[in-house]
Amino acid sequence: MDAKRKLVIVGSGPSAWTAAIYAARAELKPLVLTGEQPGGQLMLTTKVENYPGFADGVMGQDLMAAMRQQAEKQGAKVIDKDAVSLSVIGSQFSVVCSGSVSSQLTSSQPINRLTDQPTNQKPKTENGKLITASAVILATGASAITLNLPGEDRLMGRGVGTCAVCDAPFYRGKDTVFIIGGGDSAIEEASEISKFASKVIILVRKESLRATPVLAKRIEAIQNIEIWYKSQAIELLGDKKLEKVKIDKDGNISEFPADGLFYAIGHTPATGWLKGSGIKLDDNGYIVTGAQSITNNKQPTTSYYPTSASVSGIFAAGDCVDFRYRQAIVAAGQGCMAALDAQKWLENFLP
Numbered sequence: 258m259d260a261k262r263k264l265v266i267v268g269s270g271p272s273a274w275t276a277a278i279y280a281a282r283a284e285l286k287p288l289v290l291t292g293e294q295p296g297g298q299l300m301l302t303t304k305v306e307n308y309p310g311f312a313d314g315v316m317g318q319d320l321m322a323a324m325r326q327q328a329e330k331q332g333a334k335v336i337d338k339d340a341v342s343l344s345v346i347g348s349q350f351s352v353v354c355s356g357s358v359s360s361q362l363t364s365s366q367p368i369n370r371l372t373d374q375p376t377n378q379k380p381k382t383e384n385g386k387l388i389t390a391s392a393v394i395l396a397t398g399a400s401a402i403t404l405n406l407p408g409e410d411r412l413m414g415r416g417v418g419t420c421a422v423c424d425a426p427f428y429r430g431k432d433t434v435f436i437i438g439g440g441d442s443a444i445e446e447a448s449e450i451s452k453f454a455s456k457v458i459i460l461v462r463k464e465s466l467r468a469t470p471v472l473a474k475r476i477e478a479i480q481n482i483e484i485w486y487k488s489q490a491i492e493l494l495g496d497k498k499l500e501k502v503k504i505d506k507d508g509n510i511s512e513f514p515a516d517g518l519f520y521a522i523g524h525t526p527a528t529g530w531l532k533g534s535g536i537k538l539d540d541n542g543y544i545v546t547g548a549q550s551i552t553n554n555k556q557p558t559t560s561y562y563p564t565s566a567s568v569s570g571i572f573a574a575g576d577c578v579d580f581r582y583r584q585a586i587v588a589a590g591q592g593c594m595a596a597l598d599a600q601k602w603l604e605n606f607l608p
């Protein structure tokens with residue numbers, strides 16, 4: 258198998274597949290490392306009604322399967338393995354994927370361009386689990402943090418969710434929806450759901466909101482939103498769908514009827530495997546891209562590539578970059594941008 262690929266894409270959500278489709282059509286012969294549980298957050302949703310092109314909506318899993326099929330049909334090669342580390346040897350990036358990796362040590366000690374430190378790694382082939390490429394697109398996504406409450410596994414996607422903005426219209430005419438969290442996301446999710454459900458209750462664990470004052474003020478004016486402070490959900494009840502939430506309200510435990518419950522307590526970008534690689538992450542672990550990613554005068558060209566990470570030749574797209582919008586269509590658009598940026602970069606810099 259050809260060990261010198263032009264482009265490796267890491268991820269398997271809308272950004273990764275869109276990048277793969279564009280890169281394949283540009284004849285970059287991309288290799289997509291999907292992760293061992295491919296598909297990203299859309300695999301956890303049911304019907305997606307806000308992805309353009311599907312008048313009747315589309316199931317999240319079907320959308321992901323269709324994108325993968327399209328990428329493969331255009332010529333992308335796909336490996337269902339996790340990427341576990343990224344480094345540079347000479348002018349090549351190498352991505353180690355899950356599975357045993359042996360005999361990586363060498364005595365030549367080349368410099369790792371990501372960390373400026375000597376590296377002991379030596380490229381191996383795809384069969385040997387270490388893949389080399391001239392450019393890399395990181396599209397590993399992010400996962401919503403949940404509380405792992407009793408009943409959560411059973412009811413996830415059945416009244417319990419992590420994106421109220423995505424699912425709000427399903428709650429048209431429903432009685433009560435709970436939102437857990439006190440940050441900006443909780444406020445936005447609550448105001449979106451309040452357009453559809455009769456009552457929205459925000460459960461805040463402390464005595465105050467963390468949300469920015471301007472957003473917090475906005476919901477004061479919304480009649481059908483209540484905020485319960487010092488309140489925490491402790492169990493989700495229901496057989497086939499969510500029916501009740503058990504809540505500890507300032508020390509008093511009661512069950513309350515519920516049609517929906519959404520977590521808005523933050524997201525974790527899937528970038529832990531990049532820590533120590535030299536790629537710039539922000540304080541919350543999101544990959545820094547574009548002009549902000551330029552850390553020194555070694556990579557002046559990165560400013561011309563909006564999706565470039567802090568290392569020239571590495572690009573990033575989707576929810577591992579975007580903590581604000583977190584929408585499938587935004588991720589897909591960013592995947593397209595990253596593929597076009599990578600294509601231009603390869604044309605300009607590949608010897």
Ligand code: NDP
Nearest residue numbers: 437438439440441442443445462463467521522523524580
């Ligand atoms: P935040 O980290 O800002 O807020 C998380 C909230 O969840 C906090 O209120 C926190 O409580 C609460 N929380 C955390 N863990 C638990 C738990 N175990 N049980 C109960 N509650 C818990 O995350 P957001 O997703 O709200 O925002 C992330 C970033 O995105 C922020 O920078 C935000 O400003 C930005 N954003 C901006 C928007 C906009 O400008 N329109 C919209 C959405 C997000 P506590 O306060 O007690 O720690």
